[in-house]
Amino acid sequence: MRRLVALLAVALAPPAHAAAGLQLPPSLPHRTVTLPILMYHRIDVVKPSLPAITQRLTVDPHVFAAQMQWLHDHGYHAVTQLQAYDALERGARLPSKPVMITFDDGYRDVWGKASAVLARLHMRATAYVITDRISGPDPSFLTWGDLRSLERRGIEIGSHTVTHTELTLLDDAEALRELRDSRATLERRLGHPVQWFAYPAGREDARVVALTREAGYVLAVTTQPGTTQSAEHPLELHRDEVLDTTGVAGLAAMVQG
DSSP states (O other): OHHHHHHHHHHHSOOHHHHHOOOOOSSOOOOEEEOOEEEEOEESOOOTTSOHHHHHTEEOHHHHHHHHHHHHHTTOEEOOHHHHHHHHHHOOOOOSSEEEEEEEETBTHIIIIIHHHHHHTTOOEEEEEOGGGTTSSOTTBOOHHHHHHHHHTTEEEEEOOSSOOOGGGSOHHHHHHHHHHHHHHHHHHHSSOOOEEEOGGGOOOHHHHHHHHHTTOSEEEOSOOOSEEETTOTTSBOOEEOOTTTHHHHHHHHHTO
């Protein structure tokens, strides 16, 4: 019995690199991979009373379910951040037809309306969260309990800074504070390294990218469209934005390049 318990403990333990955290190699490899990365914000019923920008960023739950079903039925494999990192920086093979599914800002409907669909289809995803909004007064955003529940459903948590301030507008010290403090808070509350990042509003430049690397992130996503990801630029990954008007046909066009 004790041997069985010991074996289970080994099997369920996180891999060594997950416990210690990842590091980008000093010399980044010359390699590209084809990996569509989808960017969602809200999954909810679009109400006419919502501001126009919110309407644009809100995908109806039925449309989201149809989009995920289309990916599943057409043989796409939703990959994790670690799979993407290993493919880019270590030359590992991705599964056929890989796709990465991401959500920005940390809206609560990622848990309430998206995660069950993804869990049913055995699809992984990443939620980039703004730490100042977690368990805050606005019920639109995720709680710490929600984040832990999302992780149990296979949705990884990444940082989207502390306050969602565009980093290009901040000096080095302020930007580093946003980058480091959000990561430290997530790691302390979730109990494991968090090294995935999304730039607020997609705003980044060479200075901000360098600061993001200094803060210990190993993958970061932009809002620049495209499906070809470069191992030389792991902190400038491309994403395609899914909007209320994208539908299934639009999503199919995105992932097919």
